[in-house]
Amino acid sequence: MRIRLDRDTCIGMFQCVAEWDDGFEADEDAGKVDLVESEEIDPGIFERDVPEDAELDAKFAARSCPVEALAIRDDGEQIV
Numbered sequence: 001m002r003i004r005l006d007r008d009t010c011i012g013m014f015q016c017v018a019e020w021d022d023g024f025e026a027d028e029d030a031g032k033v034d035l036v037e038s039e040e041i042d043p044g045i046f047e048r049d050v051p052e053d054a055e056l057d058a059k060f061a062a063r064s065c066p067v068e069a070l071a072i073r074d075d076g077e078q079i080v
């Protein structure tokens with residue numbers, strides 16, 4: 001499972017941090033979230049694998065985002 005953050009779209013509401021505390025870090029100065037241990041695959045687009053024991057939290061985090069800045073793929077198929 002992979003999670004993707006579109007950091008330009010992020011408006012810093014930080015619901016995702018509340019849902020998956022280990023996966024995100026709030027950058028309150030920038031009003032954006034950082035996806036921990038991610039790589040920037042395109043400008044402003046960050047991705048990482050989701051550890052198996054964090055899959056539920058990651059899905060809740062992605063669903064909680066009010067601006068759909070987060071997406072989750074499993075076996076190449078977008079599930080959130």
Ligand code: SF4
Nearest residue numbers: 010011013014016065
């Ligand atoms: S919930 Fe969405 S808008 Fe809010 S910090 Fe997370 S990614 Fe950004």
